[in-house]
Amino acid sequence: MKPSSERFEGVGMLRGIAALLVLYAHLGAQEMDREGATSVVVVTIRTYVTRPLNIIEDFGWFGVCLFFLISGFVITHSIQRETRVAFAVRRMLRLYPPLFFAAGVTILVGLGLRDRALPPLATWVSTLTLAGVPVNTPPFLGVEWTLFVEIKFYLLTLLVAPLLRSRPVLAYLLQAAFLCFVIYYVRAFKGAIFVPAISMYLAVYLLFGQIAYFAYMGRTSLAVSVGLALINYVICVYGMYQIEPNRDLAHNSQIVSLFYCMALFYGALYLKGLTIPTPLRFFEKISYSLYLLHGVVGIPAMRLAAPYVPNYELRFLIGLGAGTLAAWISYHLIEVRSIDVAKRLTSGQRLPASRQNLAPTEQPV
Template structure:
């Protein structure tokens, strides 16, 4: 395929109508990238579920083993992989959907397991006092997931990433509002990355809005999805390259920060940089269709990832403190297995039932928001009405 500035296999007429179609044609299927067949009924890219589980387990190992071994000492990099995957998946899930549908999918995905995690972690901390227990006010604010913006302490340490994700969703919802197309997604990537760079060293409202520290990971993920969906070109690889270089510099600073927190100076930065390069390479392989792992059990693995991430840290630390007399390695490995089982239970008995109840209510609530957009798009798609807006 030619590395041109715009995908050569997307026709001009298709690109003109893409804006309106993006608003009115929700689809469960992921459009194929170069050289791939479109397979109806297969909305998931299962290899991403596997990568998400790897990212979650990296973070779990870091929190349970810390600096006990060199591999676990770099487990915090699982967050970077999470954010890369998130950019890919959110762009994919926003394409062909209205902003109401997008908001419904995000709320249903985020909040049921999160609410359960807040209550479970709070109960552990209030009963066993291994760490400072949250106040009723802190728990109440944490239920909204807005504690990061309000300066309220999170019930669990891992929740800081959710504040970054939530801001990304809000920013990307602007693209979804107008309809996710190639041009709009690329423009969003360029504008967002530029804004993040300009505000990265200036703490304040602009830094918060642009999610400056983490934007390069999300933007790279979006660019990888566009490569997967439309094919590779110089512009998209250029965006990925810029994000990678910025991220590598960021990783060096984070490694130094991690050393400082741990009170040591012997953690070299080069393995972190190498791991980040591996993550970008894996995402590139997914985007280009080179990494095709389609085992069905990976969907289950992907479903475990979010609840595992939510409950593993403070609940796990409480269990480790209470069972500290048990052998070190069996205790931690057993705890990982226990947390995976608990994550499955949360997915099966909390997430799925609550999602079934929440989705229709949210769809009705957002229907009035989507109605004007849908009506306008349908008019644009009628014969004789001209081309769709660009």
Template sequence: MSTVIPPLPVRDGIPSPQPDRRDGGGRGPRRPRLYVLDGLRLIAALSVVGFHWAGVNLHPEVWGQKPKTLMPTVNAVASYGWTGVQLFFLISGFVICMSCWGRSPREYFVSRVIRLYPAYWFAVIATALVVNYAVTVRPSRKPLSISDVLTNLTMLQRPLWVPEVDGVYWTLWVELRFYLLFAVVAVMGLTYRRVLAFCGIWTIIAVITPYTEIGLLDLLFLPNDAPYFIAGVALYLVYRFGMNPMLLGVIGFSWLLAQNRMHNTLGAYRHEVGFDLSWKVTAGLSAVFFLVMLAAATGVFDRIQWKWLTVAGALTYPVYLLHQEMGWAMIRWGRDHGITPFPLLAMCLAAILLLSWLVHRIVERPLSAWLKRMLDSRTLSLPKLDPPVRRR
């Protein structure tokens, strides 16, 4: 039997927070954990895995021939798997706003460091070993220097013009820039008005940035990806404060911009898949992502309380970090040993999931806990200064 939540009080046009927040504040029951977000993250990660393993025709040396020749039906579907990145960005906008609300800027910084770096450091080192010393997957891929690997550990290899250990890491540079932008409003303190103003101002700047031809603006304000992050932030406002016409307008307007920017994105992925991709399909998938996230924010999926989704969500980040170069190496090895495509795909997926679980348990969790202790404000304090010496 579902609980009916009374209408939210509105003061000066601003809705009060949902009374059933998970932090226990206010009246009414707590809303359950959004397990569906963990499931959506897994779907996004697996779609990107499918794209790189079966949708990309740019590297026929992985399979010995182009996937569209080897498995045409799978390739046709997997060629749209890159849209999982857009779903990731939507979820990221939602989750960052949720995890930052009520926290200090320091807590916001610490939460991002301990979330991003432990698994990433392992992935950089492990992938570099595969690229440099494992089976040769792509003859065009040059070995990585020690300096390249060390620079990749900063996650700032793109602005430093250093080759990425794994090509999928480009999205992390996008995420870092979003975190930087959101930190501005986080420092001021998150309120409904400020976050909504942030969404509006960022939307305007992202729209006009391409016409300014100023590279710095393009770098900072992410005109192609901004609509997804902005919509994700607005969706969290829906989750926290309830639906209203203003938030629905922000989300709908963001999708309109997203479908327009999709034309720019398609060009890059056409190069990788080797044929024209349908704007209708990609825009339709984007619309589905927006609608599913809106349903999650409004409580449609609150009944989904499958505990295993928490584990699935925890595996998502390691899967994303490890799957491309390592996956290609495994595919090449399996092909050389005569394993047919579909059993090989299943074996590679099982191996990546197992490795990701091990990374989460053995590397990510203990290293994150250690980093948190190191960065905790209670353990890091300013050095004590000697009292000034008074002159007589």
């Protein structure tokens, strides 16, 4: 099935939802635990939603998993119509400028509150290059680990770009085989290589989004798509046992949330005539900056308000407002401009229509 003319509105809606879920996990549930505070809202959600449904990390992993599915889908879509140069330039200018801005805000907040020393050079290099090489210091932003995964998936996409346009099944199998190789040898990767190897393994979750793209665009039949998804599932489980052999999969499984996310993703993908509510449209636009900055700005705002605002729910709203404002500034000051620069730099880098595998009137994501 190839859609005639759309912008994947359901996928855009999920991007906003994913950002809010991660924000709730960090500023709501997990910050409450760190403070030793109580919240009727958090306790109710845990009692009636996350624990009965075995949703781990208070929707934190759920939101991240949604982001991975969305990225796998959208990135596979982008490589259908962009040259490798255009793809690389656009991804770099999409990821790095907001990351640099968030790093600067992190330093300023830490210096202003005098609760965070300047990180060592190794931490700067690891975070700001997205190399993901571990150092013996706390994480810089705290959420950059998912970007380590994203950048590795982008590299895989670049390597198999021609096959993704012409032979999608073979492209998937080559990527999957490489990830299996990494998983098999991950314990042999000592020291600084171990964490990047894990980041590479987690790219298997983005491959679920890629498989969804193949099915949705009619690049593979339903039977083939289901077969690829089953292979990917086996790789996920294999990776869990190989990389985290002591994980209690019965009570702490990423796979459970993955199934929920896939059901939500496919449901949203096939919704027709969807109009995204204005608040979700807003959070969709600022989702990347919000992901980077919600903890950097929101958590300090909540802690500063704690002596004056005893109600935890109100402090959460303060953190939400502060993080959202910072993300809105980053979006308009950095993201919009860097995306515009990327479009200008790559204006002549679109693939000829004969080499694209898109519906004739399809619009970009």
